[in-house]
Amino acid sequence: QVQLQESGPGLVKPSETLSLTCAVSDYSISSGYYWGWIRQPPGKGLEWIGSIYHSGSTYYNPSLKSRVTISVDTSKKQFSLKLNSVTAADTAVYYCARRGNNWSDFYFDYWGQGTLVTVSS
């Protein structure tokens, strides 16, 4: 069973860059699948941030595209999120998740437990 685990700083200062990593266990990222990041501000709904294919192709939420970079390191079995120029509005629980292996698999079937990132000075 695929397991995902987010890691990274829980506190980021305004205007700085939020960096998170998702470690994938019991599955080789290089074998396939799309991988993604989703966030949830406290008490609010889910927001898709972006996705990456194992080959490195990326797809971003248009509203965040100018500030987001998602990358994959198949040798380390992990993928990463960078969100720059953060503000308090970026405070949220950040989840990493696995999408399907096919381009038409538009759902997330495995999720990490989530990590809270607070933007504050």
Place this chain on the structure above:
Amino acid sequence: QSALTQPPSASGSPGQSVTISCTGTSSDVGGYNYVSWYQQHPGKAPKLMIYEVTRRPSGVPDRFSGSKSGNTASLTVSGLQAEDEADYYCSSYAGSNNFLFGGGTKLTVL
């Protein structure tokens, strides 16, 4: 792109059925059969309950079913049980490799 529209709350008694709606546009819900539904208990990660409008992942009870008509998708929970009390989110493909989520519906089992 705007979030998909869900009612903030829904409720039902044990054993009853409840339906949660998810309204989008012809560019997302109405344009593709790629609607999914997630269940989220407090403090937990979302769990996939329905994908591609009507399909259930292995292990999801058949009490959960999905449908779609035009720009509105629906999740029906039949034979409500106490453990079904949770937040439910819909999601839809919105073209150009984009996803949209709904604002969420809090389901209360009375």
